[in-house]
Structures are given as structure tokens and as C-alpha cells.
Amino acid sequence: GQQVMQIPQYQHVQEGEDFTTYCNSSTTLSNIQWYKQRPGGHPVFLIQLVKSGEVKKQKRLTFQFGEAKKNSSLHITATQTTDVGTYFCAVFLAPSGTYKYIFGTGTRLKVLA
Amino acid sequence: DAEITQSPRHKITETGRQVTLACHQTWNHNNMFWYRQDLGHGLRLIHYSYGVQDTNKGEVSDGYSVSRSNTEDLPLTLESAASSQTSVYFCASSEYPGNNEQFFGPGTRLTVL
Numbered sequence: 001g002q003q004v005m006q007i008p009q010y011q012h013v014q015e016g017e018d019f020t021t022y023c024n025s026s027t028t029l030s031n032i033q034w035y036k037q038r039p040g041g042h043p044v045f046l047i048q049l050v051k052s053g054e055v056k057k058q059k060r061l062t063f064q065f066g067e068a069k070k071n072s073s074l075h076i077t078a079t080q081t082t083d084v085g086t087y088f089c090a091v092f093l094a095p096s097g098t099y100k101y102i103f104g105t106g107t108r109l110k111v112l113a
Numbered sequence: 114d115a116e117i118t119q120s121p122r123h124k125i126t127e128t129g130r131q132v133t134l135a136c137h138q139t140w141n142h143n144n145m146f147w148y149r150q151d152l153g154h155g156l157r158l159i160h161y162s163y164g165v166q167d168t169n170k171g172e173v174s175d176g177y178s179v180s181r182s183n184t185e186d187l188p189l190t191l192e193s194a195a196s197s198q199t200s201v202y203f204c205a206s207s208e209y210p211g212n213n214e215q216f217f218g219p220g221t222r223l224t225v226l
Contacts, residue, residue, distance in 0.1 A: 033214070042203055042217040043156065088155060092211040100172070101146065101215075103156040
């Protein structure tokens with residue numbers, strides 16, 4: 001079945017270092033979403049990417065959709081303690097008229113002050 | 114402000130009991146979703162609904178049921194709770210069925226003893 005692999009599973013960084021998480025799919029995607037979940041909280045939507053090669057920025061966060069639309073990345077520049085949490089990618093699929101949302105397993109980011 | 118709420122926030126029950134988790138949204142969204150979140154598995158879709166009287170099975174629907182009698186509510190029922198259903202449950206809603214931001218509720222932590 002459809003797999004969405006997310007790496008790494010965990011990442012510890014010193015405050016000020018950069019961080020990147022990757023999401024890879026076995027099939028071509030129509031779109032990909034990214035969510036952030038703070039410890040003890042609920043997932044919060046960050047962004048959606050739709051176009052091949054798309055790059056979007058939100059302050060220190062840069063989101064990229066691969067040219068083949070099979071992978072995506074989230075890069076945080078100069079991490080801060082407020083970046084702590086788990087970052088999930090999510091894809092929406094509609095094979096044969098059914099609908100599926102599949103979330104990656106997430107990357108848990110810890111920022112050391 | 115529009116919101117999505119879940120109740121109870123914490124629940125402890127015994128194996129074999131029927132449990133219902135409530136989800137209520139005031140976004141007036143047609144699309145509602147139930148997920149469970151377990152360590153190492155990310156978020157997995159249990160059931161979803163694209164409108165009143167519409168319900169569909171997700172990836173991990175066995176042992177769960179939902180009903181949609183109005184736009185605002187999508188209760189999740191565990192017909193006979195099992196220890197394997199100990200998890201954190203999130204309800205979400207979105208304006209469109211795909212390619213669209215999902216708004217998550219605060220979650221319900223369910224423990225089945």
C-alpha cells in the first residue's frame with residue numbers, strides 16, 4: 001500500500017543550528033501538507049505544497065516539494081526553543097474513488113538551549 | 114471564533130465496555146475525521162465523513178464506529194473497548210475533502226484497562 005516515510009525519527013540540535021526533516025513517498029503525490037505538534041498539543045497546519053519543485057518560506061521555515069512530487073522537505077534555519085515539537089508530513093490520496101489521508105510518522109525535534 | 118472541541122479530554126475505562134468520544138466543530142465544515150495517535154505510528158485515520166449521513170472507514174476502523182446526524186458532530190464509538198485501543202484520539206475537520214487544511218481538536222487520551 002501507499003507508504004509515506006519520514007526521516008529522521010528524532011533530531012536533537014543546539015539552539016541556533018539548522019534542522020531538516022524529509023518525507024518520501026513510493027508514488028507520485030498530488031500535494032503534501034506539513035503540520036507541527038507541540039508536546040502535549042494537537043497538530044497544527046503549517047503549509048501545503050502542490051506544484052512540482054515548489055518552494056515556500058515562512059520566516060525561518062523553508063518547505064520544498066520535489067521535482068518528481070515524490071518527496072518533500074522542511075528546513076528550519078537557526079532553530080529556537082520555540083521550534084520544539086514533532087513535524088509531520090501528510091498526503092491526501094484518492095485512488096479509485098476512495099479518499100485517504102496518510103500522515104508520516106513524524107520527526108521529533110528537540111532544541112537544546 | 115470557530116473551534117473544534119473534544120470530550121472527555123481524559124477517559125479511563127475497562128475492557129469490554131462501550132465508550133463514546135465526542136467531537137463538535139463550529140466551523141460549519143462538511144468534512145470531519147477521527148485519528149488515533151500512537152508512539153511510532155504517527156496519526157492513523159479511523160473514520161471520516163464528508164457530510165451528514167456520510168461515513169467511511171479509514172485505515173484502522175476495526176472496533177470503531179461513527180455516525181453523522183448533523184454537520185457539527187461526529188461521535189466515535191468503541192463498541193467493546195480493548196487494551197489495544199489505548200491511545201490519544203484526535204478529531205479534525207476541513208472545509209474541503211482533500212487539498213485542504215485540517216483543523217484538529219485538543220485530543221482525548223483514552224486508557225483501557
